[in-house]
Amino acid sequence: MFPIHFNPNDQTMKRRDALRSLALITGGLVLVPACDFSKDDILSAYKNLNVTTSQQKLLAQIADTIIPAGYIKGASDLAVQDFILVMVNDCVDSEGQKSFSDGLSAFDAFSKKSGGKVFDKLEVPQREQVLKTVLASEGEEDKTIRAFLNTTKRFTIQGFMMSEYIMTNVKPYSLIPGDYNGEVLIADLKSEKING
Amino acid sequence: MANLNIDAAKERTFEAIVIGSGISGSWAAKELCDKGVKTLVIERGRDVKHLKDYPTTNLLPFEFEHRGQITQQEQKENPIVSKCYNFREDSKHFFVKDKEHPYIQEKPFDWIRGYQVGGKSLLWARQVQRISDFDFEGPARDGFAVDWPIRYKDLAPWYSHVEKFAGVSGNKDGLASLPDGEFLPAYKLNVVEKYFQDQLKKNYGNDRHMIVARCAHISGNAENFKDQGRAQCQNRNLCQRGCPFGGYFSANSSTLPWAERTGNMTMRTDAVVHSIIYDEKKGKATGVRIVDAVTKETEEYYADVIFLNAAAINTNLILLNSTSSRFPNGLGNDNGLLGKFVAFHNYRAGVSAEHEGHQEYTTSGDRPTSGYFPRFRNVExxxxxxxxxxxxxxxxxxxxxxxxxxxxxxxxxxxLNANNYGPWRVGSHMMGETIPKETNYVALDPNEKDAWGIPQLRINIAYDDNDEKMIKDYQEQMTEMFEKAGFINIKTRDDNRAPGLDIHEMGGVRMGHDPKTSLLNKHNQLHACTNVYVTDGACMTSTATQNPSLTYMALAARAADHAVKEMKK
Structure with missing residues (x-):
């Protein structure tokens, strides 16, 4: 009805393009068996973070453990890992960025210590256990991992709930919320349970 | 609208020039054009056309890369404007970035600006309360500033005039301190707000009131606004993006397109006003000197009457920079008071609490306003x-x-099934009157210039002891009212914000009876140069407590009427 005359964020487009080309490059690498995987590509789209493609994959697994797929899509189905990286790269202060990067780098070591294997090799219940261990930890020693996981969880929830899929298909958002009713009886609200 | 590619002085000559296209300038332009006056509107920023230039207005939350948040880099580059509650991912293109127009803070002052057609009328909070004789008589009664040269009766018909056109929702509350107006249906208070209203009545009788705030939204009778191309407010509460329905009053959706349709308005955008030209022989202002924002070329436009509505602080700047041998210290500044007695609204404090009752209720939908306490201290x-x-x-x-x-x-x-309900939360924020003082001033820096070669402003505005006492009283009184209503976990705050963030800066070119102690007369004309009218926040003698935009609109319409009558003489 009201045409939109400019794209509010050319950066989004650029970043999507960059990610697409990276996906092509890394996809290509997988097909070459002799490739040296110790040289992990750094994702240039997130210039404030030194995040590699394998760390991005790990982040997707962590996000999926926080919000798994079921009846309704899970975090990585909605590319929430990319949203997390955008938010940490753009909207978190440099101190927060450092603890995020450090925690992500140290995560597999923590997974080995706490769950016996790197995160990728764990089954879902063990993955959940690792995350619960981090979130319940209190000591100074796990501070970085905990900060990283709290940030990741916060942005996973935001990225999931504010995704196009959820706001369109599951809990449709309306730009026009309707007239104000300041006296709604909660008992009269009918809400069908949404199964995850 | 005329396309300006003109050289001859004749083609640069109009009957009136309005500097600034925001809330007050657009009202001056609309009134002048409606009365057949060929009017040039000069706007320093870019054009923003209703509907067409609201790029975010229909975006969904997930279409914003940062879901509405301002990035770290933007915050770092814009420490001032980033403090504004309304500077968000969906509205940031309507705000001036810090580097674009620097100024010198002798004391901390957060100057929030919108340089585009429509100015800040796209960004305002749309609260419109009339000021009363308790406010107009304040300086004379309490012995500060100077006496206002007008009273409520002078402005009342003009309040009605602008309310009918802008569209104002509200109740006829019958309170002398907050006169009733021409209202569209009021928005509703919710069940806990009504409870609190009743508690106030019980505990304070007729001394204190909490009403639904009057706001410039079309809440009903939408057919009255059809010929403006505006429709009923849809309660989107996304006003800062520009409204596709024209549901609230903005210059862009209302006064400017109206003025344009008369065929009498010419709009010159991207033109930063350098100064008003004063002709010594004629003893009056003859035009306006601008610097093209893009080419940096200087141009002049001429008119019989000039309305200065650049927003309070820039209006001061333009007058200070309009020097001549007759006015070496700025146009109309014979008494040396130009730029002084600047005041603002004190928004530092708030009180919040919880309410344990009414657990069975919640709310649905949305509304563009909330509750409002008219001033109850020192009224009578x-x-x-x-x-x-x-x-x-x-x-x-x-x-x-x-x-x-x-x-x-x-x-x-x-x-996915967020179905927990916490307690009701209640909150209040103060809007304090501040006392204009000579020591709160803006002045031109002798050396520093902006990108257009115009002197930078030095801003020296601060709170005083009266403001501190008022904060304390507000916190005590609101706490007492909350306690008496049975609210719990009451918390007071003082965010210590700098002046400016209230975005209600006023004064510097105040109205008054006497040319020795004021700059403007009762018609908003410069005492010493009567074909220049100032009807934005700069003209305010005192600040009252009410959101001031409605008063600027009414003063602009009233002054335009006066100017046209003078032209016909």
Whole structure:
């Protein structure tokens, strides 16, 4: 009805393009068996973070453990890992960025210590256990991992709930919320349970 | 609209020039054009056309890369404007970035600006309360500033005039301190706000009131606004993006397109006003000198009458920079008071609490306004250890939330079925009157210039002891009212914000009876150069407590009427 005359964020487009080309490059690498995987590509789209493609994959697994797929899509189905990286790269202060990067780098070591294997090799219940261990930890020693996981969880929830899929298909958002009713009886609200 | 590619002086000559296309300038332009006056509107920023230039207006939350947040880099580059509650991912293109127009803060002052057609009328909070004789008579009664040269009766018909056109929702509350107006249906208070209203009546009789705030939204009778191309407010509460319905009043949706349709308006955008040209022989202003924002070329435009509506502080700047041998210290500045007695609204404090009752209720939908306390301190007479008083906002709200403590499928289902209700929360914020003082001033820096070769401003504005006492009283009184209503967990705050963030800066070119102590007369004309009218916040003799935009609109319409009558003489 009201045409939109400019794209509010050319950066989004650029970043999507960059990610697409990276996906092509890394996809290509997988097909070459002799490739040296110790040289992990750094994702240039997130210039404030030194995040590699394998760390991005790990982040997707962590996000999926926080919000798994079921009846309704899970975090990585909605590319929430990319949203997390955008938010940490753009909207978190440099101190927060450092603890995020450090925690992500140290995560597999923590997974080995706490769950016996790197995160990728764990089954879902063990993955959940690792995350619960981090979130319940209190000591100074796990501070970085905990900060990283709290940030990741916060942005996973935001990225999931504010995704196009959820706001369109599951809990449709309306730009026009309707007239104000300041006296709604909660008992009269009918809400069908949404199964995850 | 005329396309300006003109050289001859004749083609640069109009009957009137309005400097600034925001709330007050657009009203001056609309009134002049309606009365057949060929009017040039000069705007320093770019054009923003209704509907067409609201790029974010229909975007969904997930279409914003940062879901509405301003990035770290933007915050670092814009420490001033980033403090503004309304500077968000969906509205940032309507705000001036810090580097674009620097100024010198002798004391901290957060100057929030919108340089585009429509100015800040796209960004305002749309609250419109009339000021009363308790406010107009304040300086004379309490012995500060100078006496206002007008009273409520002078402005009342013009309040009605602008309210009918802009569209104002509200109740006829019958309060002398907040005169009633021409109202569209009022928005509703919710069940807890009504409860609080009743509690006030019970505990304070007829001394204190909490009403629904009047706001410039079309809440009904939408057919009255059809010929403006505006429709009923849809309660989107996304006003800062520009409204596709024209549901609230903005210059862009209302006064400017109206003025344009008369065929009498010419708009010159991207033109930064350098100064008003004064002709010594004629003894009056003859035009306006601008610097093209893009080419940096200087141009001149001429007219018989000039309306200066550049927004309070820039209006001061333009007059200070309009020097001539007759006016070496700025146009109309014979008494040396230009730029002084600047004041603002004190928005530092707030009080919040919880309410345990009404657990069975919540709210649905949305509304563009909230509750409002008209000033109840020192209204009829002086009764506290500080001068004047404060208005206050009030609202109660309750929403459902999700338990976010777990992870996995448990968390996912909790998020998707957010059905926990916490207590009702209530909150208030103060809007204090500040006393204009000679020591609160803006002045030109002798050396520093901006990108257009115009001197930078030095801003020296601060709170005083009266403001501190008022904050304390507001916190005490609101706490007492909350306690008496049975609210719990009452918390007071003082965010220590700098002046400016209230975005209600006023004065510097005040109205008054006497040319020795004021700059403008009762018709908003410069005493010493009567074909220049100032009808934005700069003209305010005192600040009152009410949101001031409605008063600027009414003063602009009234002054335009006066100017046209003078032209016909």
């Amino acid at each position: 007479k002086q009764e506290t250890n500080f001068l004047r008083g404060y208005a206050a906002g009030f609202s109660a709200y309750r929403g459902s939330y999700a338990d976010q403590s777990g992870i996995g499928m448990e968390l996912k289902e909790n998020l």
